[in-house]
Amino acid sequence: MTYAYLFKYIIIGDTGVGKSCLLLQFTDKRFQPVHDLTIGVEFGARMVNIDGKQIKLQIWDTAGQESFRSITRSYYRGAAGALLVYDITRRETFNHLTSWLEDARQHSSSNMVIMLIGNKSDLESRRDVKREEGEAFAREHGLIFMETSAKTACNVEEAFINTAKEIYRKIQQGLFDVHNEANGIKIGPQQCISTSVGPSASQRNSRDIGADSGCC
Amino acid sequence: MKREQEPKTAPGGAGEAGPDGMAERALVPACPKGRPGRLQLHLLSGEFDQLRDFPIFESNFMQVTRLGEVVNKVTMGVAASSPALELPDLLLLAGPAKENGRLQLFGLFPLQFVQLFVHDESRWQLKVKFRTGRAFYLQLRAPPETRDREFGQWVRLLYRLRFHSAQGAVPFTQEYSWLEDEEDEEDQEDEDGDLMEREELRDMEARLDPQSSELWGL
Numbered sequence: 001m002t003y004a005y006l007f008k009y010i011i012i013g014d015t016g017v018g019k020s021c022l023l024l025q026f027t028d029k030r031f032q033p034v035h036d037l038t039i040g041v042e043f044g045a046r047m048v049n050i051d052g053k054q055i056k057l058q059i060w061d062t063a064g065q066e067s068f069r070s071i072t073r074s075y076y077r078g079a080a081g082a083l084l085v086y087d088i089t090r091r092e093t094f095n096h097l098t099s100w101l102e103d104a105r106q107h108s109s110s111n112m113v114i115m116l117i118g119n120k121s122d123l124e125s126r127r128d129v130k131r132e133e134g135e136a137f138a139r140e141h142g143l144i145f146m147e148t149s150a151k152t153a154c155n156v157e158e159a160f161i162n163t164a165k166e167i168y169r170k171i172q173q174g175l176f177d178v179h180n181e182a183n184g185i186k187i188g189p190q191q192c193i194s195t196s197v198g199p200s201a202s203q204r205n206s207r208d209i210g211a212d213s214g215c216c
Numbered sequence: 217m218k219r220e221q222e223p224k225t226a227p228g229g230a231g232e233a234g235p236d237g238m239a240e241r242a243l244v245p246a247c248p249k250g251r252p253g254r255l256q257l258h259l260l261s262g263e264f265d266q267l268r269d270f271p272i273f274e275s276n277f278m279q280v281t282r283l284g285e286v287v288n289k290v291t292m293g294v295a296a297s298s299p300a301l302e303l304p305d306l307l308l309l310a311g312p313a314k315e316n317g318r319l320q321l322f323g324l325f326p327l328q329f330v331q332l333f334v335h336d337e338s339r340w341q342l343k344v345k346f347r348t349g350r351a352f353y354l355q356l357r358a359p360p361e362t363r364d365r366e367f368g369q370w371v372r373l374l375y376r377l378r379f380h381s382a383q384g385a386v387p388f389t390q391e392y393s394w395l396e397d398e399e400d401e402e403d404q405e406d407e408d409g410d411l412m413e414r415e416e417l418r419d420m421e422a423r424l425d426p427q428s429s430e431l432w433g434l
């Protein structure tokens with residue numbers, strides 16, 4: 001499968017806010033009711049279409065628990081987009097946003113597009129953070145904002161795709177240097193293989209690698 | 217750079233290899249790790265800048281249930297986030313992607329939160345247990361002629377990791393509860409008997425496989 005660009009995303013925020021569930025809903029269209037604490041980083045990938053261009057999202061779902069944080073931080077580097085998630089039913093997860101944001105800004109490119117997500121919007125009766133508060137925080141810090149539900153899938157597609165649209169817009173405006181790997185953007189395989197004879201279209205650099213055997 | 221030193225083609229040329237790489241492997245049975253594995257190739261494919269230069273030791277496995285029923289294919293590797301490290305610090309898990317069967321990286325886990333056990337030595341099975349309690353079983357998939365040796369490398373690795381954490385070099389050790397776990401104690405007993413033998417084998421095998429010996433003396 002070929003793509004025009006690959007964008008690296010990170011998903012960050014307190015433990016239990018629903019980061020892994022958002023990813024699972026986006027990649028597999030499933031909901032996982034049990035909290036399977038993430039340790040380290042779990043990966044997901046999906047193609048999306050922006051403006052007629054195929055874009056591969058490579059998503060790094062990080063562990064929110066404090067004890068893993070110092071390790072996962074080092075993987076923020078080179079992300080083009082970040083989903084910063086809190087839980088609308090737990091105010092403390094909203095209160096911690098500033099510290100997550102600081103971390104993200106410190107460990108990644110200044111061009112990174114950040115989408116603030118108030119998750120668990122299906123739990124309206126237990127709401128602890130008003131939508132307006134989320135909006136205000138986003139405005140103040142220059143983030144995009146959405147409320148989502150990983151359970152009902154409400155706004156999940158939109159959250160991932162709108163982030164990609166914003167990155168794509170920045171590329172077109174020349175704000176992102178797509179050739180600088182630190183920006184978390186890669187040009188897809190078919191865009192750069194012109195003379196080399198790679199064994200497979202999805203392999204960008206045929207010099208370094210042998211034939212990927214797919215499934216063995 | 218590390219990858220530049222690795223042989224790029226198998227004897228006879230990559231063109232003669234079967235689509236699953238088995239033909240190449242059959243030509244070099246004595247050195248299954250002498251060329252980059254599937255996981256390493258995946259990381260070198262250009263999509264994972266941050267992980268591409270990690271030294272990796274990896275094997276292909278079948279995920280099985282506790283009783284040995286096959287679940288799916290998994291490639292597991294251990295990697296060092298810095299070449300200066302004495303031992304690997306990361307566990308990498310990959311498997312075939314749903315849509316096209318190509319190898320896909322599923323997760324990257326700090327080894328300080330993971331414990332490896334021998335589950336069933338006679339069937340080349342390991343148990344991988346996360347600090348969160350999640351556990352699964354992996355059976356090595358390797359050609360019969362190299363299977364024991366490759367499994368031995370994993371066994372050696374898990375001992376070295378355990379010694380390392382027992383020496384307090386790794387934070388969070390005190391939070392572990394492996395040893396209280398009944399099932400793990402069983403595993404523990406299984407392994408303790410082999411310990412000395414494994415250590416003795418180490419030097420010999422290091423000589424047989426210079427490439428791996430660079431990687432933490434496995």
Ligand SMILES: Nc1nc2c(ncn2[C@@H]2O[C@H](COP(=O)(O)OP(=O)(O)OP(=O)(O)O)[C@@H](O)[C@H]2O)c(=O)[nH]1
Pocket residue numbers: 013014015016017018019020021022032033034035036037038039062063064065119120121122123148149150151152
């Ligand atoms: N009702 C509801 N529950 C949700 C939603 N999203 C996640 N959950 C639940 O919240 C819990 C935590 O979800 P996870 O996705 O595992 O949380 P996480 O942010 O990945 O947590 P860490 O991996 O520890 O950082 C699980 O029990 C989910 O079922 C949602 O949109 N609505």
Ligand SMILES: [Mg+2]
Pocket residue numbers: 019020021036037038061062063064
């Ligand atoms: Mg998670």
